[in-house]
Amino acid sequence: MTLPISALPQPSRRALLQTGGGFALAFFLGAGSAKATIAARPQPGDAELAAKDGATFAPNSLIRINPEGPVRLVMPNVEMGQGVYTTEAMLLAEELDVGLDQVVVEHAPAIDLLYGTPLLKSQTTGGSTSVRSNWMILREAGAVARAMLISAAAEQWGVPAGECTTEAGVVKHAASGKSATYGELAEAAAKQQAPEKVGLKDPKDFKLVGKPMRRIDSPSKIDGSAIFGIDVRVPDMQIAYVVTCPTAGGMLKSVKDDAARKVPGVKDIIRLPHGVAVTGPHYWAAKKGAEALEIEWDHGPNANFSTAGLFKALDEASRTGKALVARSDGPLDRQGKTIEAVYEHPILAHAPMEPLNAVVHVRPDACEIWVGNQVPTRAAGAAAKLTGLPEDKVILHNHYLGGGFGRRLEADYIELAVNIAKQVPYPVKMVWSREHDIRHDIPRTAYLDRVSAVVDDEGYPVIWKDRTCGASVPKRWAPQMLRKDGFDADLTECSDELSYDIPAFHVEWVPHDMPEAIPIGWWRGVGPTHNIFKTEGFIDELAHAAGKDPVEFRRKMLAKNPRPLSVLNKAAEAIGWGEKLPPRVGRGVAFASPFGSHICAIAEVEVSPGGHIRIRRGVAAVDCGPVMNPNTVEAQIQGGLVFGWTMALYNEIIFENGAVKQSNFHDYRMMRINETPPIEVHIVKNEGPIGGMGEVGTAIAAPAIANAVFAATGVRLRKLPLDPKLLADPKAGAA
Amino acid sequence: MLTLNVNGEDRSVDVPEDMPLLWVLRDVIGLTGTKFGCGIAQCGACTVHVDGRAVRSCVLPVGQLGEAKITTVEAIGATPEGKKIQDAWLAVEVVQCGYCQTGQIMSATALLQHKPQPTDSDIDAAMSGNICRCGTYVRIRQAIHQAATGQPVGQQTIAYNLQKGPAQ
Numbered sequence: 001m002t003l004p005i006s007a008l009p010q011p012s013r014r015a016l017l018q019t020g021g022g023f024a025l026a027f028f029l030g031a032g033s034a035k036a037t038i039a040a041r042p043q044p045g046d047a048e049l050a051a052k053d054g055a056t057f058a059p060n061s062l063i064r065i066n067p068e069g070p071v072r073l074v075m076p077n078v079e080m081g082q083g084v085y086t087t088e089a090m091l092l093a094e095e096l097d098v099g100l101d102q103v104v105v106e107h108a109p110a111i112d113l114l115y116g117t118p119l120l121k122s123q124t125t126g127g128s129t130s131v132r133s134n135w136m137i138l139r140e141a142g143a144v145a146r147a148m149l150i151s152a153a154a155e156q157w158g159v160p161a162g163e164c165t166t167e168a169g170v171v172k173h174a175a176s177g178k179s180a181t182y183g184e185l186a187e188a189a190a191k192q193q194a195p196e197k198v199g200l201k202d203p204k205d206f207k208l209v210g211k212p213m214r215r216i217d218s219p220s221k222i223d224g225s226a227i228f229g230i231d232v233r234v235p236d237m238q239i240a241y242v243v244t245c246p247t248a249g250g251m252l253k254s255v256k257d258d259a260a261r262k263v264p265g266v267k268d269i270i271r272l273p274h275g276v277a278v279t280g281p282h283y284w285a286a287k288k289g290a291e292a293l294e295i296e297w298d299h300g301p302n303a304n305f306s307t308a309g310l311f312k313a314l315d316e317a318s319r320t321g322k323a324l325v326a327r328s329d330g331p332l333d334r335q336g337k338t339i340e341a342v343y344e345h346p347i348l349a350h351a352p353m354e355p356l357n358a359v360v361h362v363r364p365d366a367c368e369i370w371v372g373n374q375v376p377t378r379a380a381g382a383a384a385k386l387t388g389l390p391e392d393k394v395i396l397h398n399h400y401l402g403g404g405f406g407r408r409l410e411a412d413y414i415e416l417a418v419n420i421a422k423q424v425p426y427p428v429k430m431v432w433s434r435e436h437d438i439r440h441d442i443p444r445t446a447y448l449d450r451v452s453a454v455v456d457d458e459g460y461p462v463i464w465k466d467r468t469c470g471a472s473v474p475k476r477w478a479p480q481m482l483r484k485d486g487f488d489a490d491l492t493e494c495s496d497e498l499s500y501d502i503p504a505f506h507v508e509w510v511p512h513d514m515p516e517a518i519p520i521g522w523w524r525g526v527g528p529t530h531n532i533f534k535t536e537g538f539i540d541e542l543a544h545a546a547g548k549d550p551v552e553f554r555r556k557m558l559a560k561n562p563r564p565l566s567v568l569n570k571a572a573e574a575i576g577w578g579e580k581l582p583p584r585v586g587r588g589v590a591f592a593s594p595f596g597s598h599i600c601a602i603a604e605v606e607v608s609p610g611g612h613i614r615i616r617r618g619v620a621a622v623d624c625g626p627v628m629n630p631n632t633v634e635a636q637i638q639g640g641l642v643f644g645w646t647m648a649l650y651n652e653i654i655f656e657n658g659a660v661k662q663s664n665f666h667d668y669r670m671m672r673i674n675e676t677p678p679i680e681v682h683i684v685k686n687e688g689p690i691g692g693m694g695e696v697g698t699a700i701a702a703p704a705i706a707n708a709v710f711a712a713t714g715v716r717l718r719k720l721p722l723d724p725k726l727l728a729d730p731k732a733g734a735a
Numbered sequence: 736m737l738t739l740n741v742n743g744e745d746r747s748v749d750v751p752e753d754m755p756l757l758w759v760l761r762d763v764i765g766l767t768g769t770k771f772g773c774g775i776a777q778c779g780a781c782t783v784h785v786d787g788r789a790v791r792s793c794v795l796p797v798g799q800l801g802e803a804k805i806t807t808v809e810a811i812g813a814t815p816e817g818k819k820i821q822d823a824w825l826a827v828e829v830v831q832c833g834y835c836q837t838g839q840i841m842s843a844t845a846l847l848q849h850k851p852q853p854t855d856s857d858i859d860a861a862m863s864g865n866i867c868r869c870g871t872y873v874r875i876r877q878a879i880h881q882a883a884t885g886q887p888v889g890q891q892t893i894a895y896n897l898q899k900g901p902a903q
Binding site for chain 1: 750751754755758759761762763765766767768769770771772773774775777778780807808809811812821824825828829830831832833834835836837840858859860862863864865866867868869870871872873874875876890891892893
């Protein structure tokens with residue numbers, strides 16, 4: 001059903017940017033400062049794109065109809081598992097009135113103006129924004145195309161457009177018995193004016209939206225035919241294996257390559273500022289060649305950097321550093337019993353299943369890139385800079401992503417591949433080893449959070465104070481996102497706004513940068529994944545200190561907040577909250593409202609006498625407002641919880657002497673099927689504003705099991721990953 | 736020159752004997768459905784069948800294969816169990832990013848070929864070598880049960896064309 005490689009040619013990006021009124025400069029400048037990006041109606045550049053594409057009828061950048069063949073839908077966002085190709089195709093097809101079996105989806109070319117996500121003001125897939133940003137635009141785009149097809153038919157048949165109906169890609173006129181397929185009408189439709197106004201379907205008439213639809217990309221992903229970036233093969237391509245200095249920021253001092261050159265198949269040894277690449281006809285030759293290199297490194301300024309040192313520095317900074325305030329309001333002078341805690345969050349690698357890779361061909365007149373990436377325009381821009389080519393001479397073909405999780409919101413791996421490809425005439429496919437992927441990630445940074453509350457006589461918080469300490473991602477990634485004083489809202493996302501009824505808040509951030517050579521990046525769930533572990537852990541601590549049931553305690557503080565309350569109640573009911581459980585078995589609840597959705601997760605764990613944590617059951621209730629594809633919502637919560645539990649149980653990147661200690665899945669563990677419990681997902685229906693879904697499950701996962709571990713053992717773990725050594729049963733002797 | 740029997744066809748390849756089968760399949764023969772995930776048999780993305788057994792091709796030197804029959808995901812749908820597994824994968828909608836799924840399908844098919852009615856612990860034993868970073872494990876388990884029993888398990892998805900009714 002899916003065309004693996006977009007056949008779309010690229011119009012001049014520069015020309016489009018110029019017609020877009022300096023759109024590139026408006027990146028992230030804030031709401032209203034940039035033009036809306038993907039659009040339901042024709043935009044400057046659409047016609048050029050459609051003409052180059054050979055499309056007969058292209059009412060906008062998203063829909064292509066030719067006399068023959070299926071309707072082609074160009075996907076503004078990238079597919080990395082979250083199901084967005086299916087959801088976006090459903091939204092277009094719903095209003096266009098075609099079945100999902102009548103469409104193919106295509107990866108979009110890299111053009112901010114035509115395919116940028118309005119909420120992010122660039123062609124970026126991240127922050128659980130795709131459907132939230134685009135769902136009404138996509139519906140309208142489908143409806144505009146349908147109206148133009150109808151008016152073409154009405155004109156041909158000499159009947160009023162209002163008497164024509166559509167069904168499954170056919171325009172019909174009942175009175176005359178005439179009908180024509182969209183393909184047959186494509187040429188005439190292209191000559192119609194786009195309507196000024198267009199009606200959208202009443203949701204009760206939806207045929208696709210809201211139904212558990214089958215994913216459009218699944219058939220090609222079960223028989224090996226789907227093409228991920230790593231699967232691209234172009235003529236004369238060589239494979240590159242890359243070795244860079246194990247110390248972050250270290251440089252290549254010297255390399256002896258006599259032995260490497262003798263390895264059969266080795267073609268070229270390419271020196272880079274931070275390392276060496278070896279090319280050959282296949283990965284094995286390139287890897288064997290690289291292993292035969294004798295390299296001397298200049299370890300550079302980070303040779304003494306360590307995670308242990310970082311946490312010491314974070315602790316110190318969080319006591320003495322200058323804070324930037326997210327909010328400070330309500331009566332903050334009330335006296336009472338004060339409860340305090342410190343929560344710690346490790347550095348994390350992303351470890352998508354598809355190791356990072358890129359195919360790049362640098363020619364004198366152009367640079368062509370085949371890759372899977374969440375920020376295609378940013379990547380193409382970076383390649384233009386490195387090659388010195390004009391932006392419109394960089395052609396980026398995007399592909400399916402074998403996991404993103406934020407790692408592919410970066411262009412570093414594409415830049416590295418460009419730097420290799422610049423030195424050879426042939427196309428290069430650079431494939432990172434898993435070891436390289438873990439050790440040279442742009443990791444999630446560490447945080448240390450001090451949280452405290454003043455509680456009333458019943459134990460409910462009347463003042464909530466939270467001081468987080470750590471580094472900012474946008475400071476490097478998109479400084480325009482920062483407040484004028486440098487405040488980064490990501491640091492306090494979900495901790496600056498709790499749904500609980502608490503009269504006074506003081507929430508702040510103490511910046512503490514990582515070394516410059518260790519850039520840090522977005523990681524699935526971003527600010528909320530970091531903050532909710534602390535807020536929901538600490539709420540649980542307050543409940544315990546008050547001698548109250550953790551669900552009851554939350555319920556009372558959510559009494560005025562119906563949407564949060566309903567997911568809490570639903571999850572509690574579904575798991576049978578309050579049942580008596582065996583010894584060392586406990587249930588933990590966590591509730592939050594990340595990415596505009598509301599979610600409650602309850603986990604049941606069993607802790608062995610030796611301290612091993614086994615998750616026995618997971619239940620989640622989620623309210624994301626209008627549901628596009630319930631199948632995807634369930635999948636994202638199930639998978640998101642596993643992703644977050646994996647983090648909570650196992651994941652920590654440790655730097656020693658400036659280098660990452662972990663290297664592969666044996667020491668950077670993933671949850672496996674035998675460790676995964678049954679997970680029930682309950683969708684709480686609500687018409688409220690639409691929420692995001694891709695990161696919600698991950699953000700709520702860790703506190704649910706940490707709170708369950710407390711319920712099972714009485715031990716409160718405030719540091720991730722959860723340390724089993726602290727959970728051994730003292731009554732079990734040497735166990 | 737070595738001759739490998741891949742998906743019923745003899746393929747002559749000029750590669751060193753210590754080269755893992757994974758790279759011969761992907762970079763020499765061009766069968767890219769078998770995936771690279773870790774290179775040390777920790778993740779299962781590279782799983783293929785050798786004489787009907789699920790093996791990790793990333794650590795299997797081709798020189799050891801002799802006349803063994805190699806089956807990759809591109810051909811697994813031609814076996815009855817492979818077809819059942821693929822159909823169940825679609826009906827239960829297991830796939831997310833999909834990168835690990837070809838390896839998952841190869842492990843699950845081998846399981847069904849040897850144990851037509853696997854228990855949950857059989858599934859744990861056969862599938863725990865396959866990592867899924869998207870966390871599709873709940874549905875992998877459901878799909879294997881569905882493939883084995885023919886009975887719908889979990890949320891079933893709707894086929895493309897509503898007129899055709901729910902997916903089989």
